[in-house]
Amino acid sequence: MKKGVLLVNLGTPDSNNTGDVRKYLREFLMDERVIDIPFYKRWPLVNLIIAPFRAPKSAKEYKKVWTENGSPLLFYGIECKKLLQEKLGEGYHVALGMRYQNPSIESALNELKKQDISEIVVVPLFPQYASATTGSVAQKVMELTRNWQVIPDVSYVQHYHRHPLYIKTFADIGNKYLRSHDYDHVIFSFHGLPERQIIKADINTCCKLRGEGGTCNRKGYRKNTFCYRSACFETADLIAKELGLPDDKYSVCFQSRLGKDPWIQPYTEDTIIDLTKKGKKSVLAFSPAFVADCLETTVEVGEEYKEIFEENGGEHWQLVESLNDHPMWIKCLEDLVKGNEAHVPELFD
Numbered sequence: 001m002k003k004g005v006l007l008v009n010l011g012t013p014d015s016n017n018t019g020d021v022r023k024y025l026r027e028f029l030m031d032e033r034v035i036d037i038p039f040y041k042r043w044p045l046v047n048l049i050i051a052p053f054r055a056p057k058s059a060k061e062y063k064k065v066w067t068e069n070g071s072p073l074l075f076y077g078i079e080c081k082k083l084l085q086e087k088l089g090e091g092y093h094v095a096l097g098m099r100y101q102n103p104s105i106e107s108a109l110n111e112l113k114k115q116d117i118s119e120i121v122v123v124p125l126f127p128q129y130a131s132a133t134t135g136s137v138a139q140k141v142m143e144l145t146r147n148w149q150v151i152p153d154v155s156y157v158q159h160y161h162r163h164p165l166y167i168k169t170f171a172d173i174g175n176k177y178l179r180s181h182d183y184d185h186v187i188f189s190f191h192g193l194p195e196r197q198i199i200k201a202d203i204n205t206c207c208k209l210r211g212e213g214g215t216c217n218r219k220g221y222r223k224n225t226f227c228y229r230s231a232c233f234e235t236a237d238l239i240a241k242e243l244g245l246p247d248d249k250y251s252v253c254f255q256s257r258l259g260k261d262p263w264i265q266p267y268t269e270d271t272i273i274d275l276t277k278k279g280k281k282s283v284l285a286f287s288p289a290f291v292a293d294c295l296e297t298t299v300e301v302g303e304e305y306k307e308i309f310e311e312n313g314g315e316h317w318q319l320v321e322s323l324n325d326h327p328m329w330i331k332c333l334e335d336l337v338k339g340n341e342a343h344v345p346e347l348f349d
């Protein structure tokens, strides 16, 4: 019998046309774990306001990242699936599903069902746990498998922001830039989340106890590995340690806010403006919540934040590209599938 592996990323539109982008946004944002408000409020907000108004603007941005291979998020997903399959060999069958749009998680599970599979390891392509991403993937897999005649043994990789190979791969890619230019500062810009969502996930009270709108920043936050905000700060500290960056040489911030509710802070835009006020002229920007390049890295960090930096007096802005199909990242995926205990680096002991 083979072991099944289900790689899952967020998903991307089928094409960069406004219609497909609108369809994608509707499916994505109607997920109750993403916009976590009651259905009767979510439906009009998504279908009558956000999706129709955002789709044309987003389609323009998707056109900028689209390549001859389509969306990079999907392209690198397919590459990772192929390379991981080669690495794992015949005892495994690797399938790829997207939480929203295509290839769907349902199609990937059906592919696995046709194999002689005894168990499935689900690897969400999100290093830091969030209910909106990892949680949503787990819920979908449970919904889809609950009526199978033979329910497989399914396990979930919940987070891997501490995995040394994930950390080292980002450091390796970043080092390429650090060796060739003397940067004044480094930023780690993570995808944001509504503040209320991390409060809801606050199983160890790390956010609530730290006050200031529920913050749990910096040292001593290691207990709750399911707090997205904590995990982001820890990720940045681990990459910075690997790069040998002193504390005052890097900042952590959160991008991609949607809507008017407070999201986790500091916001990337504010951090950039702050840095320019402090006279920082050259900045290297990591975006480690993403394991593949996508709209949020290439356009948002690589172009939009660069513009803000330059408008405010900055001179040199460089995005560190994502893990994509880096061999050390594929090795990390192999470790995650095989349940190899990641050595947890001791940061603060």
Ligand SMILES: C=CC1=C(C)c2cc3[nH]c(cc4nc(cc5[nH]c(cc1n2)c(C)c5CCC(=O)O)C(CCC(=O)O)=C4C)c(C)c3C=C
Residues within 6 Å of the ligand: 010, 011, 012, 013, 033, 034, 035, 054, 058, 071, 073, 126, 130, 132, 133, 191, 192, 193, 194, 197, 256, 258, 289, 290, 293, 294, 295, 296
């Ligand atoms: C890295 C993990 C991600 C978290 C956490 C996340 C939460 C989250 N996102 C939105 C709204 C949007 N996100 C969009 C794009 C997008 N988001 C992620 C990942 C996470 N999202 C990725 C990988 C991408 C890029 C997809 C691609 O095809 O390139 C978008 C759509 C883009 C746009 O129209 O500008 C929206 C909208 C919310 C509300 C949320 C948490 C609640």
Ligand SMILES: [Fe+2]
Residues within 6 Å of the ligand: 191, 256
């Ligand atoms: Fe997102």
Ligand SMILES: [Fe+2]
Residues within 6 Å of the ligand: 198, 202, 205, 206, 207, 208, 215, 216, 224, 227, 229, 230
């Ligand atoms: Fe927290």
